Amino acid sequence: MLAERDVTHITTNRGAQIFRIPLNGLEDFWVFAYLVVVEDMLVLIDTGTNYHTSNQDLIKGLTSAGELLGRPLGFADLTHIFITHGHIDHYAGLAFVAPQTRALIGVHEYDYPIIVNYHERKERVVRRLAHFLVEAGVKPARIPEILNMYMITKGLFESCRIDFTFGEVGMRVGPFEFFHVPGHSAGAVAIRLHDVIFVGDHVLSDITPHQAPESFTLNTGLTHYLESLRSFAAWAGSPSIVLGGHNAPITDLGTRISEIIQEHFTRLENILDMISEQPRTTLEISKTLFGQVAGYNILLALEEAGAHVEYLYRLGFISIENIEEVRSSSEPVRLLYRSLRNKEELGNVFKKH
Ligand SMILES: [Zn+2]
Ligand SMILES: [Zn+2]
Incomplete structure (x- = not known):
């Protein structure tokens, strides 16, 4: 070393x-x-x-x-x-x-x-980050602390x-x-x-x-x-x-x-597994993937989970369970994801991406 x-x-x-x-x-x-x-x-x-x-x-x-x-x-x-x-x-x-x-x-x-x-x-990204944290399911009281860290x-x-x-x-x-x-x-x-x-x-x-x-x-x-x-x-x-x-x-x-x-594919498979029974937020997905983390790692884990959720959403593997709540609110709301397609289909798509 x-x-x-x-x-x-x-x-x-x-x-x-x-x-x-x-x-x-x-x-x-x-x-x-x-x-x-x-x-x-x-x-x-x-x-x-x-x-x-x-x-x-x-x-x-x-x-x-x-x-x-x-x-x-x-x-x-x-x-x-x-x-x-x-x-x-x-x-x-x-x-x-x-x-x-x-x-x-x-x-x-x-x-x-x-x-x-x-x-x-920096000013533009911090606003997008604030929006992301709400949608990820972070409690409003905790968001200023995470933005401050950033x-x-x-x-x-x-x-x-x-x-x-x-x-x-x-x-x-x-x-x-x-x-x-x-x-x-x-x-x-x-x-x-x-x-x-x-x-x-x-x-x-x-x-x-x-x-x-x-x-x-x-x-x-x-x-x-x-x-x-x-x-x-x-x-x-x-x-x-x-x-x-x-x-x-x-x-x-x-x-x-x-x-x-392979590691990214495994993470994507794990996400599909964990939301197949019950819809989850990005924060919940992040905790299941990476466990309890502290300090700046909270943000890093959320971003990492968010990138995988975004990938799955973009390719139609997951959808938003509480879309009615989204529709009826003018502010960003916490998003709950559920799976639409299975791991085998992901394997076929992933090979091409
Ligand atoms: Zn570096
Ligand atoms: Zn870097």
Whole structure:
């Protein structure tokens, strides 16, 4: 485990140097940034949380990479910064790094507004989240507390400049090739350099990457995510190593993708099982899937359950039991879901999605 906390050095099959830099982004929450030396480019992939010791860990990482290369390295030496996706643990460090460098900063266009128009987007999402929590069956008295938790984590960042989007440069910069993988985030990308792929949080070892309903943000949600996993598998082929934003590197990508798809299918089957006898809310489904959770994990579990419920609803596997109540109210009401189709039919549909 100690190695997970040290800077790790990897060389691609065509001689590019990669340094994996672990950042302690929240109390014992680790995220990786990557420093890449290739041709005349010095590239930073992701920037950490701008919180806890993330910024200091990033400086330490550059220093130890510089020692290994035999030349001092600082933010001023960077030529590019690529952001794998618009989640705060990957881009918030821009607030610290961007003012210290003239590096060109790039992100996918679908996550561009998250970074450059940060406060406006936060206000819109928090309203959709409030609506979702009512429909999920969270008691009204508890909703302000959950929304507050959401707003506090989002207080770590201010809007930041972005110099280009991956789409407008043809999904290529020098030897780097970008591939759009919407789902976990709307503008998530995988980045290929030689025989190595940087994958952000699209595919992770040990955990299935977090999913939230598309009703919060277009181009997220489980339908997009599963489509992206399949298109990504075809694009990626058999890389030597896949480097994620968290957890250990992946060496058998095909197996890991199959495991993730299977885990989502099992969750969808479990939901159909639990509502076949008795209609349930998303909150009840979340508790059955993930047990009792506390703090920010309450929101994460609800979003994850909500993404699976949304998938089933979208494909006509479940419907709303209390639709009369919905019809007679001008405000959002708690939704109770019941199943319409069975697990065998889900298996047939799931193979195509
Ligand atoms: Zn993420
Ligand atoms: Zn992450």
